Amino acid sequence: MAEAFWALGRATGVVSLVLFTVTVLLGILTRSGRPALGLPRFAVTLVHRNVSLLATVLVIIHVASLLADPYAQLRLVDVVVPFLGTAKPFWLGLGTFAFDLVLALVVTGLLRQRLGQRAFRFVHWFSYAMWPVAVLHTLGDGSDVGKSWLVLLLVLCVGSVLVSLAWRMSATFIEYQHTRFEEARR
Amino acid sequence: MTRQSLHIDWTACDGRGLCTELLGPLLVRDEWGYPRAAGYGSDVPIPGSFVADARDAVALCPRLALSLQEVRTPARS
Amino acid sequence: MSTVEMTIPRAAVAPPMGVNRLFAAGAPDLASHLARFGPAPLGLTPGQLLGELEASGLDGRGGAGFATWRKLAAARTSAGPTAYSAPVVIANGAEGEPMSAKDEILLRHAPHLVLDGLLLAAAVTGAREVHLYSGPVQLASVRRAIAERSDARGVILHEAPDYFVSGEASAVVSAIETGVAIPRDRRVRLAVSGLGGRPTVVSNVETLAHVALVARFGAAWFRSVGTDDSPGTRLLTVSGDAVDRKVIEATGGLPLAEALGAVGIDTSRLRAVLVGGYHGAWVPASDLWVRLSNRELEPYGTRPGAGILVALGEQHCGLAASVGIARYLAAQSARQCGPCVNGLPAMAEVLARLAAGGGSARLPDEVRRLAAVVTGRGACRHPDGTARFVLSTLEAFESDVRAHLAGYCEVTHP
Known part of the structure; x- marks a missing residue:
């Protein structure tokens, strides 16, 4: 039984990292305001939202299964408070930190209409912190990190995010950027 | 009788185009990408068949620039 | 009562x-x-x-x-x-x-x-x-x-x-x-x-x-002074070529010519009067009998408003003067609302191309189209007022618009 939890924990960890990577890519795509992959803009937004929720569900299973697995030595406190773990406290702590950020991102995302744009956007910027922390956690704590399939996967994830970040900061990123005057940001 | 009206907060609107996809042909984009309803400005009357789409547009607007309001219209004689 | x-x-x-x-x-x-x-x-x-x-x-x-x-x-x-x-x-x-x-x-x-x-x-x-x-x-x-x-x-x-x-x-x-x-x-x-x-x-x-x-x-x-639809008195700020912003108290519904004459403006040498300020409209010099009342100013698309009258001397080109005002108004956008930030400069520049002379015959229609695009699409009425002013320019100086399209100006290059 413990073996099952351990396997489930490892698998959901990797899959949720892939899904969070896709979420970040779709988030950047959403911000550019362009339709993509044959989808209209509102659909890109919806896919961004739904993939992020799916990733969150998987990361919750990841945490829960490792809590249930005696070998992982994970305590309840390690789920929310980072860097207190018994095994590899630093690398585990990064996972906890990323998990806390995910919860904040999901809650503010779901309550966006209530919170208002300013608070939502402030918290949402932390996506750019959550994702690299999650990647580092995978690198430091991942049991499969020596395996070539995981190395290839991580290279793909990091590469795709770096490429879209470069696009994000380029002059052609936002639709209508060249036909518009900039509005004052207040 | 009451009917729904979509209010556009232009100070928030960034012309991302989601509402014009959901509410076309009621809303179209102007040459800079901002939503425009023929004959209307900041408050666009929404026919009954478009109300569900308008609710989606309000929920999905990336800038929270849209809101639906009920407006009272005088009964037609 | x-x-x-x-x-x-x-x-x-x-x-x-x-x-x-x-x-x-x-x-x-x-x-x-x-x-x-x-x-x-x-x-x-x-x-x-x-x-x-x-x-x-x-x-x-x-x-x-x-x-x-x-x-x-x-x-x-x-x-x-x-x-x-x-x-x-x-x-x-x-x-x-x-x-x-x-x-x-x-x-x-x-x-x-x-x-x-x-x-x-x-x-x-x-x-x-x-x-x-x-x-x-x-x-x-x-x-x-x-x-x-x-x-x-x-x-x-x-x-x-x-x-x-x-x-x-x-x-x-x-x-x-x-x-x-x-x-x-x-x-x-x-x-x-x-x-x-x-x-x-x-x-x-x-x-x-x-x-x-x-x-x-x-x-x-x-109501003992003024007219039925413009009772009482109102303050006017009147400017002209040789007159800088004189404030007078006038009876409501005063004819434009009398208001201008009251501050010493020679009404026989005018091209037009801007009524209602920069968000107002031009009234051509041929119509100075018009009274400062809602009813009489309505056909021109303006009202007494804040009581601002700006007389344009006959030696000035109405289009050139309007371009300056339209550009000023575009620059005065609070830069919050996309249609205003983008539409007002675009409208002012099309008007400028028209005023420069010899342009495409489609320019007046492009001005009208942009005016319709910006109207009603802002948190305040700044785009509406600017569009109204620009549209009144096309109407009040209609013959000069045709002259400019043909490559000359009724005033400066007859």
């Missing part, structure tokens, strides 16, 4: 005769004010004063021309029972419009009349908070006036920045709330929810000064 009038106690002082009303005291101090006008009749019930204001036909003098009694009654109706829902009255003396000076002159020469009107408006609406918003020079005059009397100590003063949209009603509320005088999005009227969510009246200072006079001398006296 005569029954309402009967119940009003008449002022002990004789009402000002003729057209010199707002400045009749002759000096800004309290003693001169009281000697000429007597004390403000604070014993009036709200119903009495509202009835008298309705009968007077007094409308707002800030530009929009909304009926004053209706504005005050709306805030009174929206009032809630607590201090947090009691109405707020704001006297608006901000004149972002560069061709207007009448509010500044009024606040410097008759501050007590404005304060009387402000306190009366507060009493009518049940307001517990009263503000006055204007430029720094005028504020100094108001401050001196407040120091002379005991009933205006509660008036909270705010300095208005000097740019075009700083006097727009929602910008005024925003300035008082946050210190930043920019228009904001409104889903409900200010009379329902304005400053801090309370019912709010933003009223031009000249309007309030007239309220103070109507309260004292009654609607019949107010």
Whole structure:
């Protein structure tokens, strides 16, 4: 039984990292305001939202299964408070930190209409912190990190995010950027 | 009788185009990408068949620039 | 309305005769004010004063021309029972419009009349908070006036920045709330929810000064000068080639030619008159018989508004002058709303291409199209007013537009 939890924990960890990577890519795509992959803009937004929720569900299973697995030595406190773990406290702590950020991102995302744009956007910027922390956690704590399939996967994830970040900061990123005057940001 | 009206907060609107996809042909984009309803400005009357789409547009607007309001219209004689 | 009038106690002082009303005291101090006008009749019930204001036909003098009694009654109706829902009255003396000076002159020469009107408006609406918003020079005059009397100590003063949209009603509320005088999005009227969510009246200072006079001398006296649809007097700021912003008090419904003549402008050598300021419209020099009333100015797309008249001498090209104004208005956008930020410069530049001469015959239609694109699509009326002005340029200088398209100008290169 413990073996099952351990396997489930490892698998959901990797899959949720892939899904969070896709979420970040779709988030950047959403911000550019362009339709993509044959989808209209509102659909890109919806896919961004739904993939992020799916990733969150998987990361919750990841945490829960490792809590249930005696070998992982994970305590309840390690789920929310980072860097207190018994095994590899630093690398585990990064996972906890990323998990806390995910919860904040999901809650503010779901309550966006209530919170208002300013608070939502402030918290949402932390996506750019959550994702690299999650990647580092995978690198430091991942049991499969020596395996070539995981190395290839991580290279793909990091590469795709770096490429879209470069696009994000380029002059052609936002639709209508060249036909518009900039509005004052207040 | 009451009917729904979509209010556009232009100070928030960034012309991302989601509402014009959901509410076309009621809303179209102007040459800079901002939503425009023929004959209307900041408050666009929404026919009954478009109300569900308008609710989606309000929920999905990336800038929270849209809101639906009920407006009272005088009964037609 | 005569029954309402009967119940009003008449002022002990004789009402000002003729057209010199707002400045009749002759000096800004309290003693001169009281000697000429007597004390403000604070014993009036709200119903009495509202009835008298309705009968007077007094409308707002800030530009929009909304009926004053209706504005005050709306805030009174929206009032809630607590201090947090009691109405707020704001006297608006901000004149972002560069061709207007009448509010500044009024606040410097008759501050007590404005304060009387402000306190009366507060009493009518049940307001517990009263503000006055204007430029720094005028504020100094108001401050001196407040120091002379005991009933205006509660008036909270705010300095208005000097740019075009700083006097727009929602910008005024925003300035008082946050210190930043920019228009904001409104889903409900200010009379329902304005400053801090309370019912709010933003009223031009000249309007309030007239309220103070109507309260004292009654609607019949107010209407004893002026025309049926433009009763009483109104302040005008008149400019021309050799005349820089002269402020006069004129009877309502005065023909344009008389208003211009009153400040010494030679009406035989004009090309057009801009009526209502930069958000107003051109009236060609052939039509100077037109009266300053809503009814007679409607065909031109403007109204007396804030009483701004700018005469354009016959030696000037109407299109060139309009390009300068359109560019100024585009630059005065608060840069919040996409259609305004982008549409006004685009409209001004198409007008400039038209004025440069020899351009495509489609340019006038492109100006009209852009005017339609921006109209109604902003948090405030700045795009609407700018579009109206630009459209009036095409109409008032119609033959010169054709001349420019053909490559010459009726004025500078005949």
